[in-house]
Amino acid sequence: MVVVLDCGSQYTQLIARRVRELEVYSEILPWDAEPEEVLSRSPKGIIVSGGPRSCVEEGAPKLSERLLKSGIPILGICYGMQMLAHQLGGRVVKAPSAEYGRCKVQVDSPGGLLRGFPEEFTVWMSHWDQVEQVPPGARVLARSESGAVAAFETEGGRISALQFHPEVAHTEKGTLALANFLFGVCGCERTWVLTDWVDRMVESIRTQVGDDRVICGLSGGVDSTVAAVLTSKAIGDRLSCIFVDNGLLRKDEARKVMETYTKLDLNVKMVDASDRFLEALKGVEEPEAKRKTIGEVFVRVFEEESSQVEGARWLLQGTLYPDVIESGHQGKGAAVIKSHHNVGGLPDFMKLKVLEPLRDLFKDEVRRIGAILGVPEGFLKRHPFPGPGLAVRCLGEVARERLDVLREADHILQEEIANFGLYDSLWQCFCVLLPVRSVGVMGDVRTYAETAVIRAVESQDGMTADWARLPYELLDRVSRRICNQVRGINRVVLDVTGKPPATIEWE
Ligand code: XMP
Incomplete structure (x- = not known):
């Protein structure tokens, strides 16, 4: 098994999942977990995650000396790399500019974590601090276009580090870097089946x-x-x-x-x-x-x-x-x-x-x-559905008749989403019923009825979300069907708010 020490990165769970996808069991512990707690799991390797702090700040996460000297292979990612460099005697500084998103990296010295990598490859970076000087005895494995250290390892390769995020899908061959660590350095076996x-x-x-x-x-x-x-x-x-x-x-x-x-x-x-x-x-x-x-x-x-x-x-x-x-x-x-x-x-x-x-x-x-x-x-593959159900999608009073109206509108949306083949690409999509009445006209008759909202989002985990860009034809069909077929709704609107600042559900 491998322990992932969390220094506050938004990607920590992703690191643990990637390790498991390589059929090695992994667990996440906080960076300041007692060393005994880490060692009691007999890990074959330790991965230190990224994090929002600067490792030179007072009170920033660091690795306990006991783990550092335990002989267990260690991989630092992003903040984890800076922290290891700093603790092992290298120098970390604030770079003149940050590196965010896709960047190119060149191999300086092949092998180690980068065994099997092309000379140049694309990675996902998200950092401001950078390693200016690697620890004594360590060798630089790769540098980014700006010349900054992108990967290094200590003598013998027991401790290695990546400035980029191998766990993120945008990093080319990121899984290979993790596999090199797990199987090449730690000697893990594929037992998580x-x-x-x-x-x-x-x-x-x-x-x-x-x-x-x-x-x-x-x-x-x-x-x-x-x-x-x-x-x-x-x-x-x-x-x-x-x-x-x-x-x-x-x-x-x-x-x-x-x-x-x-x-x-x-x-x-x-x-x-x-x-x-x-x-x-x-x-x-x-x-x-x-x-x-x-x-x-x-x-x-x-x-x-x-x-x-x-x-x-x-x-x-x-x-x-x-x-x-x-x-x-x-x-x-x-x-x-x-x-x-x-x-x-x-x-x-x-x-x-x-x-x-x-x-x-x-x-x-x-x-x-x-x-x-x-x-x-x-x-x-069903979309998540909240425990309180339609109550948090039926704003205002949760009366039986209003729930029925909402059910019918939502059913139409679900049918059309399925017809357009979009269900699996969305995290969630549903209707919300607002207790907001507006005036409409249907067949020369004045209506005064409530409003349905179409809420559709894309997300990885529900923690953050982007509103889905649904095709106009779909929106048009849903809107017309709801107004024509559902008594009690005469207006359909689209929610174009991400999370944050909104939440996915309306209540
Ligand atoms: P929010 O609305 O907080 O929702 O952005 C995030 C995700 O959690 C779901 N959700 C719930 N799931 N019980 C649940 O099991 C609940 O009470 C609950 N409230 C929200 C929501 O559908 C979304 O996927």
Whole structure:
């Protein structure tokens, strides 16, 4: 395994994912993790990420001397390179100008991390500080057009560093540089194979759970579904799943999701609690109050249902690795923008032990495991859908009639997006219903009705997003179909805001 030490880069998770794509297991720890914690994992290599600081500043992240002298191969990327150069006696300065985006790099001295590279190649850079002088005894492997050091290694190659980002797709042969480090320098073996992981995890669930019964709240999303299929492979019908229809799902969604669950042979009970949710939401308009109300009703419903499952000792959750990292060391002191409601965020009084088989995995790995387990591809590729459902897309009061209007409009958008073959290229696309009425005219008759918004975004991870440039013909078709076919909407508008400054959902 390889440890990635996070110095605050936006690409840290990408580094860990790339390493895993090369079939080497990787974990992320904060840069200031105790050296014992790092060493207890017996890593074959350590990668130090980029970061926003300057390594010569007071209090900037640095590598503990213990790790530096541990004999474990180390790779520094961007900030990681500057930090290593500085700590090993080289000189780091602020460059006269920054290097951002695509840059050309020339090989100075072939071999090492750059084995198999052409003499000149394109990379992705994002830095201001630069290494002016490499540490004593180190050799420069490559330089950028400006002459700045782009890669170096110490004598023997145990410590090496790249100024550019090998994990970013724009870097030519970036994967080769990582592979050279993992296999050439660290001597890693390709042991992170997901089919083996499934077999191991099924065994581990069996051992952990023994003869107990497990309950699981299915949300219709990828994570809880894959967790449930995996667990049911291990313990069969001793997994009892509960799918709560909160009345805030999209058109026909509850029925379709249940069909998939049945095909997947899951032992699942659907609970139609839509009346309870809609009753509780009456008069609630403020976004956070909506989220809170939905969360509370969900907990009550789930608790009642699960108390009917005899002898349940475990609660299965679809927690993923990014959630684990986030609650562990990132996002400390961050402002609450939206209180996310996820199925499974249950209070302590339920006194169940938590089973989280996916907690070491990234989303793309969960999708691949879903495919190995026979979850239909269309299901695995579904866009994310928020726990509070249409409530956060139906601005103003969440009344049944308005939800129906929104469902119809959204359904038309989904149909056209599919007709134009755009579904897979978008992170999300959906309609929002605004409680804003405007005047229109249809067949000589005055209308006074609400407004639908088309929201479509492209994104890698939902943290940042760009609004999608949908074709005019598509927008035109959607707009005309919605106004003609959905009673209650007479105007369609397009959201052209990125995240930031907006968020993807409207509430
Ligand atoms: P925002 O609106 O914060 O959303 O830009 C980022 C991503 O998260 C999804 N989202 C949620 N997912 N529970 C979830 O499981 C929630 O409460 C929730 N709120 C937003 C949103 O759809 C987008 O993909």
